[in-house]
Amino acid sequence: MNCRTVAALGLSFTLMVACAHRPPQTVPDLLSRVLPAPVLLIGEQHDAPAHQALQRDLVQTLARRVQLGAVVMEMVERGRSTQGLPSDADETRVRDALGWTEQTGWPWPTYGPVVMATVRSGAPVLGGNLPRAEMRDAMANAGLDKLVSTAVLERQRDGIRESHCGLLPESQIAPMTRIQLARDQSLAQTAAQAVIPGKTVMLVAGNGHVRRDLGVPLHLPPGVGYKVVVAQAGTVNEAESPPGDAVWQTPALPPRDHCAEFKQQMQKR
Template structure:
């Protein structure tokens, strides 16, 4: 006997609710995401608990012999630590990754995550679109057709809102193409690092790992993956994933203030 539509709908809702049930400790999180060839972990960049989670995941998966590589949004594609020994200095690691020394990706925040992988003998790979290719991406209209129209609309909305509604309309499409190109670059880097029986850990902002607009849409159909969304309080509640990792809310802050000043100048 076939299940009724109502029963099927209820089952789908139940599964979705289970997927979004928070995992509040590392063993539970690992049990709900392993084994998987690709583990995408999102973060809020200014939440220290999220980088702590990343470091603990690196250490746990490496200890189990299951970590193939760590792919990070914070370094450009083409940069990696493959040729470095486990005891490489932090300066050597930063040089290999051409780590951004600016305020965008402060080394004291992400360095412990990177070094945990290096010390475990696990390669760290930059996954972000290189800056040298951004202008090319902005003009590449083929990127508009790399996702469904509804996805493109959602991505454009995310870009508009992410820039505090300050971007001129003429810049929405080019900036959305950069976002799409970044997601594609992260996906390609992760796919190239896949290894049988082990996990590639991809670390990026929650916007990049979203199952409705992010990296998952740039993976081959049927590619197994799990997505963890790290959420500080209610921030990023629109980010979709398989499992939520909740952390305390951060102090309220006007993230648009600095952007408004830049646009004034």
Template sequence: MICRAAFLITLTVSLLTACASQPPASVPALLDRVLPSQALLIGEQHDAAEHQALQRDVVLALATRGQLGGVVMEMVEQGRDTLGLPTDAGEDQAREALGWKSDGGWPWAVYAPVVMAAVRAGAPVVGGNLPRARTREAMGEAALDDLIRPEVLQAQREAIREGHCGLLAEGQIAPMTRIQLARDRAMAQTLVNAVERAGPGKTVVLVAGNGHVRRDLGVPLYLPVTLSHRVLMAQAGSAKDEDRSADAIWLTPATPPRDHCAELRQRMAPR
């Protein structure tokens, strides 16, 4: 009888866990799952247009609820923001305020709907990424290695190695990892400041790549325990193993296959 009861309890817990892990069916259902929270970290696959559409819809829904406190973006460097812009500002004004470069690797047309949804709502869009001018300094900042546990540091180094398809020389792994750590720390610091500026009852959205919002490796490691936050990962096709720690998963259709390693080899080939 005890064994049967234990089995039923285990089965019930498993079923509840399975239900909780099911992707929400709509943006309102998603927000009902992850709110209230001071910060909502939305991870994306950069080449999946549905993910930027999700970010826009989340920003619009939070604004409608009167809960939007701002948007922090990986795509913009620290020190740039739309704080001085009126709600009827044009795209050119927003782009100039954010220092959005046409050759910066982030197509304005892709992220403009997210930015302008926040501007129209009167919520600031703030750059969260490490300024490019500080990347070389970060590469030599060995103190960054001590900010996280050794096993986490090693996992980050493996992620950098794998993300660059094994094409980096061994001596480049540690410096390149420090850039990733510095970027995560910069976004975390910006997010904390944005939450403080937004005040109680508001939610600040962070828009970044999935790797940056991972609880085990990314921005959450640098957030104070007093700051409530939720992690949403958007994935094209199917969920990944590293998504298991997310508070919610948003699945979209698979993107056309690309050989990222072949593209990287071409970019790194000597000219």
């Protein structure tokens, strides 16, 4: 029995509420929940291929509806874009325009389909991330601490500690948090500048960047409307899910010991 049938039969309020909060099952269903929106923030787990597949499908669907304004990506530095390239540009030209090399750390086979679907649609791909050349200055810029409330700043710092498995020296927590804040600010500014009336700018970033209570939404200018979609692999308790307007669930990933991997990286350095 689907949600519409449940509601039509006038069954319990609890069942109807459960249907209302059920994760969307198709891209059109997802878009019906979050549009219209000048900015649509799509969160992801970077190692979940189904999440990049969702992004590609969203790009193609919005393009068919003539609603796609641009795609802003965390994976590309601010200032880089495909603006000016023809829609039939090959991957080499696109990667050159975006500065996308193996050294960026973002695998082209993973994100190439999203990028190329955007280029084929005629909409631009815009880099939104903080340029590497600006990171050192950001780490030393205590003014970034004032971009958010004290409570948000402390939660961001706790997030840096946890995501680095408690292995970072305490002296690095504040500088690393400033980079996170600067990245959120950069992504927000890029998306806001790309807004086109009647269309949607899609922003692609990790779930931590798109969450309403800590990330990019806090840095968007007043009056810029937005919606947040959180993509998650496997079943996650609602209390553990980052705040958003919709959750897109995908199959669970094989278990990984991220802290063990990070510890090995630290030892190599």
